[in-house]
Amino acid sequence: MGTKSGKEKRLSGKECEVMNYVQYFKEPIIDIIKRYTTIKKYAFILHDKDYNEKGVLESPHYHIYLQFGRATVSFDMVAKWFGVEPQYVQKVKKTGSILEYLTHSNESQKFKHQYSPEEVTANFDFVKEAEIEKMLGDFTKYSYAQQLMYVNSLSQDKRIPAFNQLQKFWKLECEVRTLQSDRDIEVVFICGKGGTGKTYYAKKLLEQMGYDYCVSSSSNDMWQDYKGQWAMILDDVRDSSMPFADMLKMIDNNTSSSVASRYANKVFNGKLMVLTSSIPPKFWYRSPQRDGARMICVSQEDLNQFYRRITCYIYMTDKQITIYNEGLDDLGNPKGLGQVLVNEVAQLKQEKKERTDFGVIFSKFCPQDTESPF
Numbered sequence: 001m002g003t004k005s006g007k008e009k010r011l012s013g014k015e016c017e018v019m020n021y022v023q024y025f026k027e028p029i030i031d032i033i034k035r036y037t038t039i040k041k042y043a044f045i046l047h048d049k050d051y052n053e054k055g056v057l058e059s060p061h062y063h064i065y066l067q068f069g070r071a072t073v074s075f076d077m078v079a080k081w082f083g084v085e086p087q088y089v090q091k092v093k094k095t096g097s098i099l100e101y102l103t104h105s106n107e108s109q110k111f112k113h114q115y116s117p118e119e120v121t122a123n124f125d126f127v128k129e130a131e132i133e134k135m136l137g138d139f140t141k142y143s144y145a146q147q148l149m150y151v152n153s154l155s156q157d158k159r160i161p162a163f164n165q166l167q168k169f170w171k172l173e174c175e176v177r178t179l180q181s182d183r184d185i186e187v188v189f190i191c192g193k194g195g196t197g198k199t200y201y202a203k204k205l206l207e208q209m210g211y212d213y214c215v216s217s218s219s220n221d222m223w224q225d226y227k228g229q230w231a232m233i234l235d236d237v238r239d240s241s242m243p244f245a246d247m248l249k250m251i252d253n254n255t256s257s258s259v260a261s262r263y264a265n266k267v268f269n270g271k272l273m274v275l276t277s278s279i280p281p282k283f284w285y286r287s288p289q290r291d292g293a294r295m296i297c298v299s300q301e302d303l304n305q306f307y308r309r310i311t312c313y314i315y316m317t318d319k320q321i322t323i324y325n326e327g328l329d330d331l332g333n334p335k336g337l338g339q340v341l342v343n344e345v346a347q348l349k350q351e352k353k354e355r356t357d358f359g360v361i362f363s364k365f366c367p368q369d370t371e372s373p374f
């Protein structure tokens with residue numbers, strides 16, 4: 001079997017655009033499309049209000065976007081379906097671009113007639129898909145983790161190129177972040193003994209706020225699993241988890257800086273940081289801290305900075321959750337009276353959940369021990 005030439009390879013793909021004048025189509029576009037089950041997605045529009053550079057109205061013509069799912073289709077074959085010459089079937093470089101091109105909404109065609117999305121005939125929400133595709137590299141609207149999930153949803157042939165591009169965008173974003181002198185984050189400290197639901201409510205809080213989040217992996221490398229989520233839960237953290245100077249930089253509400261991670265320093269690109277601990281912050285860093293070969297004591301002035309950077313302090317017991325929206329005073333004590341809510345974790349634990357009876361399962365393939373005294 002002979003090999004394909006470079007030209008033949010170029011004239012095939014998983015999606016394409018067909019363009020030609022109205023008079024060359026012998027039947028309605030939708031009838032042609034529905035004849036071929038290979039076409040999984042389609043979107044087309046009639047351009048009948050386009051003017052050339054001389055101000056003359058151009059002949060009406062169709063722009064047709066086709067997507068074939070996992071199949072790779074010869075563009076010569078597509079040309080035969082629609083009864084056009086092969087040169088009128090083109091490769092799609094970027095789906096979002098072609099979908100914008102249908103309505104002239106991209107930057108390069110802003111001086112042409114702007115068609116309404118309602119004039120497009122499609123079997124999918126092309127406006128939403130075009131908007132989603134714009135997310136790549138937009139760290140003001142989407143976290144790196146959200147963009148990773150989007151890249152993973154792409155077809156196999158697009159996934160790796162998009163991932164490589166996203167990594168470059170993210171590396172640049174992190175470099176730029178370290179150059180910025182300010183940031184605006186909130187720090188929530190949730191305190192309570194084990195089993196009161198600190199982590200449970202931290203997750204519920206972030207989900208309610210619409211933030212994706214990462215939960216710290218371990219005290220040895222808390223930031224190992226961080227992928228640029230909008231929020232970070234530093235779970236079961238304490239003063240021994242991190243040197244005071246690093247802790248102060250990490251929760252700085254105004255100055256951006258990187259945090260130490262075993263494999264590479266990470267830049268927190270989020271909006272909210274939640275610390276959960278069984279030890280109240282006023283007892284943190286009271287013992288001498290090691291700084292290289294010497295031991296130092298953290299001054300009260302530095303501790304005041306630590307307390308002031310905690311935006312909200314939440315104290316939990318088995319029955320109650322007390323929220324101090326004003327944070328802590330200079331001595332590490334909660335400010336104000338606090339808002340008291342009911343802690344429902346204890347009730348959730350009491351609710352009986354259906355559990356697998358592993359003894360019954362084992363008894364189906366293991367004989368009963370009749371000699372056992374138990």
